Amino acid sequence: MKHEKQNKKGLFNSGLVKLAAVAAVIGCGVLIASTQKDCSEKEEQMKLIQTKINAYETENAELQRVLDSDDLHAYMEKVALEDRNYAYPDERRFYDTTRD
Numbered sequence: 001m002k003h004e005k006q007n008k009k010g011l012f013n014s015g016l017v018k019l020a021a022v023a024a025v026i027g028c029g030v031l032i033a034s035t036q037k038d039c040s041e042k043e044e045q046m047k048l049i050q051t052k053i054n055a056y057e058t059e060n061a062e063l064q065r066v067l068d069s070d071d072l073h074a075y076m077e078k079v080a081l082e083d084r085n086y087a088y089p090d091e092r093r094f095y096d097t098t099r100d
Helices: 015-068 072-083
Strands: none
Touching: 015 072
16 A cells, blocks of 8 residues: 555645744734724823813813802802913012022
8 A cells, every 4th residue: 555645735734824923923913913903092091181170160160150140250269360460450479589
């Protein structure tokens, strides 16, 4: 009886095709890892944006409360004195210039 080598001509018998399959699997793994990293970065950005949204909603609610009240003059006076650094004509303000 002669032992003859059988030549298998299947699709995955070629070394080049096996190498391409391994490269494709590795490429998919890298792509999945990259996508996961991008997702986590976007989730962090979303959390920061949501924090800003909450702060703006709180500020808007406060402003709406002031607008709905009849004491708009007192609010404008507070903003002028505290936020805009306005002063009354007879008021003296002293600033500490020794601090940075």
